[in-house]
Amino acid sequence: MSKMRLIIWGAVLLLAGLFLVNSCTTVDASHEGIKVSKIGSDRGASDIENVTGxxxxxxxxxxxxxxxxxTQTKDFDPFQVSAKGGTLFKIDPTLNYHLVKGQGANVYRKYRKELPDIExxxxxxxxxxxxxxVANSFSPDSLVNNRAGFEEQVEAKLRKALGDDGFSFENITSGLMPPESLQAMIDAKNTAVQNALRLNxxxxxxxxxxEIAVTKANGIARAKVIEAEAEARANELKQKTLTPMLIQQQWISKWNGQLPTTQLGANSSTLIQMPVK
Incomplete structure (x- = not known):
């Protein structure tokens, strides 16, 4: 009988230990814990409390x-949206966000899902x-050429919508891609613009x-004109200064004192006649 009691008490203690293990948990500072009641048809939606530790x-x-x-990073599967006129653009978004502290109870009360299901x-x-x-308010060309404006409007809508649900928007990358036909047109246009710029x-x-060559040629021609004018002016001055007396003096200074050996005419003279004073 005592042995049976020991077995029973051992089973009770084991069950009690398992119960205690399963009825205890910890919530660290990077999480927000929510204690939810299972009692009632509402599953305790009106009886939720935030808990920590x-x-x-x-x-x-x-x-x-x-x-x-x-911060949570969620890479969503790509999807398509249409601009004005029905042109389809591919979006491959990656969202960074986080739960606002103190909003965990409201999030669960509203959706009653775990975070992966909510995402x-x-x-x-x-x-x-x-x-x-936002895409429906842009034409295809403006959506491509004004991508920054498009993304700013999307971020503004996300910031408000996520805030209403208890989440804080941080940033998002769109991965916006136009259809292949439109992209080909854009590439051709960009190539034409680049070629035009290169030609210009x-x-x-x-x-x-x-213009540099013309300027240089004009400079050379002008220099030659100036040089010719200077040379002509110099010659003019030389002509004015070459008096008969000066010429005779220059001849005498260069004469070596020898008479010419060539027979001159009867009226010729080898000496310059000095002017009589």
Whole structure:
């Protein structure tokens, strides 16, 4: 009989230990814990409390749901939205967000889902609707050429929609891609613009080179004119200064005193007649 009692007490203690293990958990500072009652048809939607640290609860009547409060990165599957006129653009978004502290109870009360389920359903719908609504207000060309403005409007809608649900928007990358036909047109247009700019630059360069050559030629011609004018002026001055007396003096200074050996005419003279004073 005593042996049976020991077995019974051992089983009771084991069950009690298992119960205690399953009725205790901890919520660290990077999460927000929510204690939810299982009692009632509402599953305790009106009886939810935020909890932190070590939590003891009755697993038969309640449970603990935890939501992280640090930054979450969700890479959604790509989807398509249409611009004005029906042109389809591909969006491949990646969202960074976090739960606002103190909003865990409201999030659970509203959706009664774990965070992965909320991301794959609720948040995806919010992201899709934001892109769809904004894209419908842009023409295809403006959507491509004013991508920054498009994304700013999307972010504004996401910031409000997520804030209404207890989440804080941080940033999002759109991964916006136009259809292949439109992208080909854009590439061709960009190529044409680049070629035009290159041609204009080449023309401007050649024009500048031609102007430099003309300027240089004009400078050379002007220099020659100035040089010719200077030489003519010098010759004119020389003519004015070459008096007969000066010429005779220069001849005498260069004469070596020898008479010429060639027979001159009868009237010729080898000496310069000095003027008589």
């Amino acid at each position: 070590w939590i003891f609860y009755n697993p038969l009547t309640s449970f603990i749901e935890q939501y992280p409060t640090f 794959n359903n609720i948040l995806r719908t919010i992201v899709y609707n934001s892109y769809r609504d 630059n080449q023309i401007a360069s050649e024009k500048a080179s031609a």
